[in-house]
Amino acid sequence: MKQGAQGSAGVGGSGTGEVWAARVPAQATAADAGGGRRDVGGAVRGEHTHSEPPLPRPRPPVVQRSSVRGQILDALRSALVGGDLKPGEVYSAPVLGERFGVSATPVREAMQQLALEGAVEVVPNRGFRVVERGMRELAELAEVRALIEVPVMLRLARTVPGERWAELRPLAEATIRAASSGCRATYAESDRAFHCAVLALSGNEQLVRIAEDLHRRAQWPLVGGPVTRGRADLVADAAEHMALLEALGAGELDVVRGLMGEHFAGAR
Template identity: 50%
Template sequence: MSEPLNLPDFRARRNIREKIADALRAALVAGEMRPGVIYSAPVLAERFGVSATPVREAMLDLVKEGLVSVVRNKGFRVTALSERDLDEITELRALIEVPTVAKIAATVPGERVAALRPLAEAIVRAAETGDIVGYIEADQAFHLELLALAGNAHLPGIVRDLRHRSRLYGMARLSEQGGLVASAREHLELLGRIAAGDAEGAAAFMDHHLRHVRGVWAGRAEPEPADGPLI
């Protein structure tokens, strides 16, 4: 038997990097990180309460995904998306998710669908506390677990990538106006229709939900100027 190699254990560090990357993606989708603003890894690290290294590594992961770009000797800038980009992303999601929830409603036992209720309730709790980034994370967990019930191993990853490219600039305003909780409860309504085996109703409600996200949440906010402040 060969001698064990004295190599470092990277699991804990990778876990921190992944958690930071997930939080940054959620902040991007929520519109809290804006196009044109330069984000400094050391400043973000201070807010996370960690060293700059895992933050910089997480940001480089986002660079590979096309979500941010490197600004040499300064930091990272969020990639801008046009209204057409956002419309096309929503269209693609509808083409995938609407028929998929209909299939799940028609083929998956109701008790398996109902088991996702805690995930839907987590979205409502985040809305009630005004935790927008937490809302995005809970919303993604719910939708990807729901789509996984269709049995296609590739489908959740495709939708996850599309979600990461979305921008919901109007969420903060919706939360301030008290409308976020009502929107959160749409997930419980959707789940109920699917669990009841109502394929047609589930598909129609999923289409409504996606259009709601694009039309109400994605406010027409103007991006920061290209030489915006370091954050």
């Protein structure tokens, strides 16, 4: 989902700004999904069924609701990274639902997922407060990511053939384009995709999931004001992806180690 006009949602359920301009499509009902209203026998009103066998009733819109929740979750994550959801502020599901054009239920479900991830915390009878984080937590996340990712990449540099690294070049180029746009949310998505693709070469799905979670947490904004990393910082960060791919393909372990150290230090 692309990020729309930015602004801030109502705090404590009374704000007037916009967190996300795009409205999620309205959920289709079970009757609408079949192209018209059906009676018990499965016929559409006004049409003859002749001898056709009755069509199965559409499944309840559980999948659609899950899809809406997923869209809302992606939008909220983008709003977090972009700074539209401010650390320390409280946001209610009904107000955010109005901004997205959906009911409060998928928003509440998405917020509960963010609470599990540590991005927000539940405030009884009010909504969800965006967690306040400082530089120390960001530095700790960078340290943990380095402890996990660097040894894996060094092993992959010794075992993965060069042509496999070349296949990841489009993902590295995508991070450069995203960084050039200056949109933190867009860059965050492409940055995670690149790192996950590199780690996926290890064949360890649990590793990829843990690393992605740490990466996502490292992208949340810090308390105390606007986002500090500008377009130039994002472009420099993305350029390191291309250099890293070349070093991995060439098996230059010292270069890989040095680049990863700079990469995680810059992420702070």
